[in-house]
Amino acid sequence: MxxxxxxxxxxxxxxxxxxxxxxxxxxxxxxxxxxxxxxxxxxxxxxxxxxxxxxxxxxxxxxxxxxxxxxxxDPSAATVLGVDFGHRHVRVALADLSATVIAERRIDLDVDAGSKTALDTTAELAATLMAEAGVGGDRVLGAGMGIPAPIDRRSGRMPSASILANWEPIRPAEELAHRLGLPVRVANDADLGALGESTYGAGRGFSDLLYVKLSAGFGAGMILRGALHTGATGIAGEIGHLGVDPLGVICRCGNRGCLETVASGYGLRHVLAPTHGPGLTTARLLALADAGDTTVLAALQRAGTMVGAVLGALCTALNPAAIMIGGDLGAGSAPLRDAIRAELRRTALPPTGDVVLHAATLGDRAEVLGAITLALDETEWLRSADLVAVARQWTRA
Missing domain, CATH: 1.10.10.10 (Winged helix-like DNA-binding domain superfamily/Winged helix DNA-binding domain)
Structure with a gap:
């Protein structure tokens, strides 16, 4: 029976x-x-x-x-949770089946400091949102979760101990699932940014696109033939750790001269520290660029040129129709995007360089909206061991 x-x-x-x-x-x-x-x-x-x-x-x-x-x-028949971890924040959203956000909250948090506090806080935020929206646990199907680190989809672990170094060698999705009592799917934050922009933002209508997140870190997500592409092990898109300067500084991944060391918010602050001090923030950096600070503009030009060369190679290899530049640094700096565009078109094999390139439009919500999309994608759950558990949530009397 x-x-x-x-x-x-x-x-x-x-x-x-x-x-x-x-x-x-x-x-x-x-x-x-x-x-x-x-x-x-x-x-x-x-x-x-x-x-x-x-x-x-x-x-x-x-x-x-x-x-x-x-x-x-009926969109209100059930809900899902979307979770976005940044290095310095966590954002949680509760959405119905039409992906309409019912409740959402973002708090500043030192996510890099350790997994236990970050995951406990996330579970508390989820409970708060559900209570505010009057949604019982039996109406929540599951959660999508993004973290700012590569995820090996075979093991569910982070393969590099140097990124989110203070997180124990855990399976993040399992840990959050244990706290929430729900099935949880996890992906890299840039992958979720690509999902968010392609579903709800500037990437709608493009079946082949790249989403590049330029923020404290650096990563990319790829939508190919209408589906998120993460590669054989889930690590595709980690272009921030491509080597671009053999004589450059040591990256947090352990290699030398990675793109992230010169083109991320972290990298630019390091480059500009001798002239602008160690306390330079991304917001201040962008304001100085807008004011015409020549040193900042030169650093952005150099960073954009290096990013453009990498994206030019990707355009030649993958031939996407569009590139969305996201993250607070990427979306916030027109000079940086101009430099990226110029070098991309110079280096990509024609006509692959004739690609739509502009700022992403969802801002810092791209990743949490992508997490909602991930949670609503029941197709993968149909193939998983959680199938019956999910079905029972739907059919609970």
Whole structure:
């Protein structure tokens, strides 16, 4: 009997996932796309309509006769959590099934200092948002989580102990899942920025794009053929750790002269420390550039040229249609973007350099919106051991 119940729950989730993907559909379309019989679809739909998870609407298509009955998910039937860890902040958002944010909060936090405090604080923030929105735990399907470090998707661990060095050798998704009591998916923050911009921001309409996050650190996310590309082990996009200066400073990854050491907020502050002091912030750096500070502008020009050369090589290799420059430094500095654009077009093999390049539009919310997208992507859950657990959350009476 337990096996039969599991099959029923799998069928329920399959139908719900197809309806979430399609947006609206009728019963015959759901049967065709899911492979379920019409009788099974009719039974499942009737159950979900009674529970309030599916809404049925009549729609006339201009033809005579009875109107067709269209089905859609009730966005308020369930929710997901999006979590974005920066090096100095954590942002948590609660969203419904249409990705509309219901509640959101960001706090400053030294995430680099250690995982326990960061994860505990995140769980507390999630509980606060759920309480404020009046959402019980049985209405939260799961969470998407972004961290500013590479993630090996085979092990769920961070392969480099030097990035987020004070985090213990843990599996971040498992640790947060334990605290939340929910399934959690994790990705690199730049990957989630790419998801956010391609779904809700400046990248909409592009099936092949790069999202470059220039902030305290440096990374990139890639959308190829409409899907997030993370490579064989999940580490694709770590272009901040490509070597560009053999005589440069030692990077936090342990190598010398990485792109991050000259083109990230951290790297630029280090370069400018002799002339502008060790307390230079990114906001102050951008203000000085706007005021015409020649030393700052020269540093931005050099950084942009190096970034542009790397992106030119990527354009030649991947031929994306667009590049979104995000992060507080990248989106905030027109001189930096101008230098990137000029060098990219100089070095990329024509016509791959004729790529749309402009500032990302979602600001510091790109990553948390990408985390929501990750959490709503039930397709991967369909293939996971969490399948039945997720289905039971949907169908709990």
């Amino acid at each position: 337990a096996g039969l119940n599991d099959i029923r729950e799998v069928n329920r989730l399959r139908l719900l996932e197809e309806l979430r993907r399609a947006g609206v559909a009728d019963r015959s379309e759901l049967a065709r796309q899911t492979g379920l019989s019409r009788a099974t679809v009719a039974t499942l739909v009737a159950d979900f309509v009674a529970r309030g998870a599916i809404v049925e609407e009549s729609e006339r298509n201009g033809a005579p006769g009875r109107p067709s009955n269209r089905l859609r998910l």
